[in-house]
Amino acid sequence: MTPPKSQSRCVEAVVRPGHPFAPAAGTPPEIDRRFLSKHEKKESSMQFNDMPLAAPILRAVSECGYTAPTPVQARSIPEAIDGRDLLASAQTGTGKTAAFMLPVLQRLSTLRKGPKGAPRVLVLTPTRELAAQVTDATRNYGKYLRVRSTVILGGSPYGPQFRDLSRPIDLVVGTPGRLIDHLERGSLDLSRLEVLILDEADRMLDMGFKEDVEKITGAAPSDRQTLLFTATLDRTMASLARRLLNDPVRIDIAGKQITHDHIGQRLYVADDLGHKKRLLQHLVAAQELKRAIIFSATKRDADRLARELNAEGHRAAALHGDMNQGARNRTVRHLRSGRIRLLVATDVAARGLDVPAISHVINFDLPMAAEDYVHRIGRTGRAGASGSAISFAAGDDAIRLERIERYIGRQIDREQIDGLEPTRPLRSPRRNQGNRKKPGGYSRKFASRRKEPVIEYRKRKPKRAAAPKAR
Numbered sequence: 001m002t003p004p005k006s007q008s009r010c011v012e013a014v015v016r017p018g019h020p021f022a023p024a025a026g027t028p029p030e031i032d033r034r035f036l037s038k039h040e041k042k043e044s045s046m047q048f049n050d051m052p053l054a055a056p057i058l059r060a061v062s063e064c065g066y067t068a069p070t071p072v073q074a075r076s077i078p079e080a081i082d083g084r085d086l087l088a089s090a091q092t093g094t095g096k097t098a099a100f101m102l103p104v105l106q107r108l109s110t111l112r113k114g115p116k117g118a119p120r121v122l123v124l125t126p127t128r129e130l131a132a133q134v135t136d137a138t139r140n141y142g143k144y145l146r147v148r149s150t151v152i153l154g155g156s157p158y159g160p161q162f163r164d165l166s167r168p169i170d171l172v173v174g175t176p177g178r179l180i181d182h183l184e185r186g187s188l189d190l191s192r193l194e195v196l197i198l199d200e201a202d203r204m205l206d207m208g209f210k211e212d213v214e215k216i217t218g219a220a221p222s223d224r225q226t227l228l229f230t231a232t233l234d235r236t237m238a239s240l241a242r243r244l245l246n247d248p249v250r251i252d253i254a255g256k257q258i259t260h261d262h263i264g265q266r267l268y269v270a271d272d273l274g275h276k277k278r279l280l281q282h283l284v285a286a287q288e289l290k291r292a293i294i295f296s297a298t299k300r301d302a303d304r305l306a307r308e309l310n311a312e313g314h315r316a317a318a319l320h321g322d323m324n325q326g327a328r329n330r331t332v333r334h335l336r337s338g339r340i341r342l343l344v345a346t347d348v349a350a351r352g353l354d355v356p357a358i359s360h361v362i363n364f365d366l367p368m369a370a371e372d373y374v375h376r377i378g379r380t381g382r383a384g385a386s387g388s389a390i391s392f393a394a395g396d397d398a399i400r401l402e403r404i405e406r407y408i409g410r411q412i413d414r415e416q417i418d419g420l421e422p423t424r425p426l427r428s429p430r431r432n433q434g435n436r437k438k439p440g441g442y443s444r445k446f447a448s449r450r451k452e453p454v455i456e457y458r459k460r461k462p463k464r465a466a467a468p469k470a471r
């Protein structure tokens, strides 16, 4: 069955016929079942039709080409429709957007419109890219409903935002800074909020939005429903979750498997920058590299590398935080349409960016934080498709590499290209650490970070009914 053409990226994300993981001809596309544990397999036999979702939502989902819910969807949707708070650890690319958006749309489908500037649902995202993608997904899943939604982003003009917020609005998606701005100006009223969603909450904390998040949650009623999605759950996140959630259902999809098995991971040791560039030239010339995101450490490196790749005849562009929103959106559009083949990005693109058919992620520079490695490589292998993640390591990268491997719990396969072998090994992390760190410092640090924190929740006063009467 070929899904209708009208849907945009939700259709393209599924595994394509002919792909190594594609289902047999004639069967509908589905998420790679190797993801699933026994328990999850049982849940995954659940169909969207078994869920208490309205017909217009089921129709939109089916037109997206989704045949069965992913594990995070199978677990989250019924609980969220029941009105429960959720604390969900789900890897990037697991279908978490639909996991929170479908229950929210279900709620919005059964109730009347909210008052002016006072949304009933707020989705908080760390980045503008993610906000834009959540908005796209909302349009796809809610296309047969009359849901009024808007997106409130920093770096965008105020005019359309004031206009949208001066009308009755059901759902707002936004980044923390601009939302606070509207709260302070009085153009946004959260006093009637029914559902608050924190998407990639760990990223929000990493980006220093903790106070903003608390300000926003403080402006919302305490009997709201809160759905918190995070890729990692360290102590800081656990403590935020304890404060924001009321007796949540704990859903842990990420904890079982930090990196996707269907993403092949390789590492090339390089002598220096010039060597990295020669390795890159070799890799991007390969036919199997259809579309790639190349991660660089700095904005300036991203610009420079994109320029050099263009000069070599590749269709490449840079994406980083110094570009205005219009230019960023345009670049992502061009990557999606295939007009550009190589995107050279800083970590601004590491999360949230959902471009189907990214065959390769190349870490030209290794990320500082081990978690970012997982988020970066999650840009390929979306929705069960397979992908390749290639990393370069040079000079002092041994420490970062060790940190990443400890975090993902395995060694990344070392490979060499004929004629481009390194002339020296990576410098040992031990030698570089000198006396500054106690032996085993990293292991200790990461052991404590990977341990599941004990979370105790205080009961707040009873929640409003899951489906209150129309206002």
Ligand code: AMP
Pocket: 009, 010, 011, 013, 014, 030, 031, 065, 066, 067, 068, 069, 070, 073, 091, 092, 093, 094, 095, 096, 097, 098, 354, 382, 383
């Ligand atoms: P997300 O984790 O929400 O960014 O979703 C990752 C990708 O999976 C998106 O491209 C979705 O369109 C796709 N997706 C979400 N749910 C399903 C599903 N049940 N079946 C197939 N693809 C899905």
